[in-house]
Amino acid sequence: MRSIDLSVAAWRKGSYSNSDGGQCVEVSDAFTDVIPVRDSKNPHGPALTFTATDWSSFVSAVKDGSVGA
Secondary structure (H helix, E strand, C coil): CCCCCHHHCCEEECCCCCCCCCCCEEEECCCCCEEEEEECCCCCCCEEEEEHHHHHHHHHHHHCCCCCC
């Protein structure tokens, strides 16, 4: 997999994230080939990257209850 520059990414928090320090994820839509995901409490830490298809499948599975949220 090619390296991507996440310093240019615009991040948005997941809809279940809140300000009380709970489990928070951020995703970036800045790239066409991959969806980077990171822990919002550790923004300078590592990020996972998923293909757009895999990320969409995961989000759909969470929404329909196939995997735990």
